Amino acid sequence: MASLNVGGLGGYLREQRRTAQLSLRQLADAAGVSNPYLSQIERGLRKPSAEILQQIAKALRISAETLYVQAGILDERDRGEVETRGVILADPTLDERQKQVLLQIYESFRKGNGYGADDGPAGEGGTSSAGTADAS
Structure with missing residues (x-):
């Protein structure tokens, strides 16, 4: 932090x-x-x-x-992720199942691009999880 x-x-x-x-x-x-x-x-x-x-x-x-x-509590690069998740969860036009599916897809893309759930991009102190992304 x-x-x-x-x-x-x-x-x-x-x-x-x-x-x-x-x-x-x-x-x-x-x-x-x-x-x-x-x-x-x-x-x-x-x-x-x-x-x-x-x-x-x-x-x-x-x-x-x-x-x-x-x-300085939240890193600037984490802000987009937090806001994206918030927008998805707050959308009244989606049911809970749709929200969870969207969040899973979003996280899968992030992992595929070298960002972990709590990590920065690979090569910037974070670890790459690209090989473990679940795209199902």
């Missing part, structure tokens, strides 16, 4: 809050955190948990994954 980039996260949060035209107090109330705590996060003095980041993201109406990347 990457180290937390707290300073960069704080500036990013401040920018998102201002873009949303919210005061510090308004965002703190909407996210369910204290005003001083949110202020400390924005100034890079505190390291928020993934749960707190999720609450802030919801209040700002942005993806939690975006904040996880900014905080």
Whole structure:
């Protein structure tokens, strides 16, 4: 896991809050955190948990994954996978069986291209699972 980039996260949060035209107090109330705590996060003095980041993201109406990347909790290359899985699982036009089949096909293609379930691409510290991909 990457180290937390707290300073960069704080500036990013401040920018998102201002873009949303919210005061510090308004965002703190909407996210369910204290005003001083949110202020400390924005100034890079505190390291928020993934749960707190999720609450802030919801209040700002942005993806939690975006904040996880900014905080260094989630690697940028993992973001696409997380978002793709989320879109598939959230699609109301698909039944559960269809969602699971799509996820299996998606994972099969990822493995075939050298990405494991929790690994980066082969040659970048990850291990290639191409020979074990199940394309059934």
